[in-house]
Amino acid sequence: MGNDEFVSWYADVSLLSDVARRAAAYLHDAPSRAVTPSESSIAALQGLAGPFPDSPSDPHEVLELLDRYGSPATVVNAAGRFFGFVNGGALPAAIAASWMVDAWDQNVALRIMSPTGAILEEIALGWAREALGLPTDCDGAVVTGATMANFVGLAAARHALLSRAGWDVQNDGLFGAPPLTVVVGDEVHVSLVKTLGLLGLGRRRVHAVAVDRQGRMRVDSLPPLDARTVVCLQAGNVNTGAFDPAKELCARAHDAGAWVHVDGAFGLWAASSPRYRHLVEGFSDADSWATDGHKWPNVGYDCGLAFVRAPQALQSAMASSSAYFVPGQQREPSQFTPEMSRRARGVELWATLRSLGRQGLASLIDRTCALARRFADGLRAQGFEIINDVVINQVLVSFGPPDLTRGVIERVQKDGTCWCGGTEWQGRTAMRISVSSWATTTNDVDMSLAAIGRAVDACRS
Numbered sequence: 001m002g003n004d005e006f007v008s009w010y011a012d013v014s015l016l017s018d019v020a021r022r023a024a025a026y027l028h029d030a031p032s033r034a035v036t037p038s039e040s041s042i043a044a045l046q047g048l049a050g051p052f053p054d055s056p057s058d059p060h061e062v063l064e065l066l067d068r069y070g071s072p073a074t075v076v077n078a079a080g081r082f083f084g085f086v087n088g089g090a091l092p093a094a095i096a097a098s099w100m101v102d103a104w105d106q107n108v109a110l111r112i113m114s115p116t117g118a119i120l121e122e123i124a125l126g127w128a129r130e131a132l133g134l135p136t137d138c139d140g141a142v143v144t145g146a147t148m149a150n151f152v153g154l155a156a157a158r159h160a161l162l163s164r165a166g167w168d169v170q171n172d173g174l175f176g177a178p179p180l181t182v183v184v185g186d187e188v189h190v191s192l193v194k195t196l197g198l199l200g201l202g203r204r205r206v207h208a209v210a211v212d213r214q215g216r217m218r219v220d221s222l223p224p225l226d227a228r229t230v231v232c233l234q235a236g237n238v239n240t241g242a243f244d245p246a247k248e249l250c251a252r253a254h255d256a257g258a259w260v261h262v263d264g265a266f267g268l269w270a271a272s273s274p275r276y277r278h279l280v281e282g283f284s285d286a287d288s289w290a291t292d293g294h295k296w297p298n299v300g301y302d303c304g305l306a307f308v309r310a311p312q313a314l315q316s317a318m319a320s321s322s323a324y325f326v327p328g329q330q331r332e333p334s335q336f337t338p339e340m341s342r343r344a345r346g347v348e349l350w351a352t353l354r355s356l357g358r359q360g361l362a363s364l365i366d367r368t369c370a371l372a373r374r375f376a377d378g379l380r381a382q383g384f385e386i387i388n389d390v391v392i393n394q395v396l397v398s399f400g401p402p403d404l405t406r407g408v409i410e411r412v413q414k415d416g417t418c419w420c421g422g423t424e425w426q427g428r429t430a431m432r433i434s435v436s437s438w439a440t441t442t443n444d445v446d447m448s449l450a451a452i453g454r455a456v457d458a459c460r461s
C-alpha cells in the first residue's frame with residue numbers, strides 16, 4: 001500500500017461521522033444495559049485477538065470491529081448506576097471536547113506546539129483554583145489523576161523542604177540528604193503511599209497518625225513536627241467521605257515549619273458548593289493540593305490536578321530543557337508536570353467547567369450528595385446498617401455478618417442493575433456506594449435499592 005492511500009483514509013472524514021453515530025447509539029442504549037458486561041461478551045473480545053496483521057486495514061473496518069466486540073464488553077460507567085470506587089461520569093461537553101482534542105492532536109509540552117492547549121489549560125486551572133477555594137497565588141499542573149497529582153505536590157514539598165535545608169534534591173538525589181518525615185493519617189489513600197515510594201520517601205517510613213471512627217486524623221496524636229516534615233491531610237476519605245480537621249492541623253504544621261499536602265481527590269470539590277463548603281474549611285491553608293477532574297466534576301478520563309502555593313517549588317521540581325526543547329518566556333505547561341509530551345487535558349477540563357459554570361458545579365455536588373442520602377435512608381428503611389456519617393457522596397452499608405455482606409455485593413454485581421464494590425472499614429465488612437455521576441437520577445437510586453433488597457433476600461434464603 002502506498003502512502004497516498006493512507007492519506008486518503010485520513011482525509012475521509014466520514015469515519016468521524018460513523019464514530020459519532022456509533023457512540024451516540026452506545027450512549028443511548030447505556031441506561032437500559034446491564035452495568036456489567038456478560039461473560040460471553042468478554043469472551044468474545046478474543047475476536048479482536050489473533051496475530052499482528054500483516055497488512056493495513058481500512059479504518060472503517062477497525063472501528064466496526066471495536067464497536068462490535070468492544071462496546072458490549074464495557075462496564076456501563078456512562079449511565080447512572082455505576083457506584084463503584086469514585087467514578088464520575090463524563091459530561092457531554094467533556095466528551096465533545098475530548099473528541100476535538102483528538103482531532104487537533106496537540107502536544108501540550110510547550111506553548112509553541114499548542115497555544116490552544118497551553119492557554120486553555122491556564123484558564124481552566126484558574127477556574128478550578130477558584131472553585132476549590134485555593135489561594136490565587138498558587139500554580140498548578142494538569143496530570144492523569146490524583147495519584148500523579150499527589151506525586152507532583154509531594155515532589156514540590158520534597159524540593160522545598162530539602163532546599164531550605166541546603167540540599168539540592170533535583171541534582172543530588174536522596175543519597176546523603178537530610179531525612180524527611182512524612183506524616184499521614186491511618187486511613188491515608190493507598191495511592192498517596194505509592195507516590196512516597198516513587199519519590200524515594202519510602203512507603204514504610206511514614207508516620208501514621210491515629211484516626212477517629214470516620215477516618216479523620218486525630219490532632220492529639222500528631223507526632224512532634226519540624227521543618228523537615230510533610231503532613232498529608234485528606235479532604236474526603238475514599239470510604240467515608242470524611243475530612244481531616246485541616247484548620248488545626250495546618251496551624252500546628254506551619255508553626256513547626258512543616259509542609260502541608262492535601263489529598264482531595266474528590267472531596268476538595270465540596271468547596272464549590274455553598275451548602276458543603278464548610279467541610280473544606282482550613283484546607284486552603286495548606287501548601288499543596290491534589291484532586292481529580294475525572295471524579296466529582298465529571299471531566300472524563302483522565303484528568304488530575306495538582307496545585308502548589310509556591311509555584312517556584314513546583315517548577316524547580318519539574319522543569320527541564322535541552323538544546324532542542326527550549327521553554328519560552330511565558331508559562332510552559334511541561335515545566336510544571338512530570339510528562340514532556342502531553343495530551344491537551346486542560347481543554348477537556350475547560351469545556352467541563354465552562355459547561356457547568358459555578359452553579360452547575362455546585363448543583364452536581366449537591367445532587368450527588370442528596371442521592372447518597374437517599375441511598376442511606378432507603379437502606380436504613382430496609383433494616384440495614386449505615387456505618388459511616390454520610391457527609392458527602394459516600395455510603396458504607398453492612399448487611400450483617402461479613403459473609404452475608406460479601407455475598408450481597410457479589411449478587412448485586414452479577415445482577416447488573418447497578419454496581420457497588422466492597423471494603424473493610426475499621427474491622428467491618430461493608431458495601432461501598434459512591435454517587436459521583438451527573439447521570440444518576442432518583443429513579444436510578446430507587447432501582448438500585450430494590451436490586452440490593454432482592455440480593456439480600458436471595459442471600460438469606
Ligand SMILES: Cc1ncc(COP(=O)(O)O)c(C=O)c1O
Pocket residue numbers: 085086144145146147148189191192236237238263264265266292304
Ligand atoms: C482520596 C483519594 N486519593 C487518591 C485517589 C487516586 O486517584 P486516581 O485514581 O485518580 O489516581 C483516590 C481514588 O479514588 C482517592 O479517593
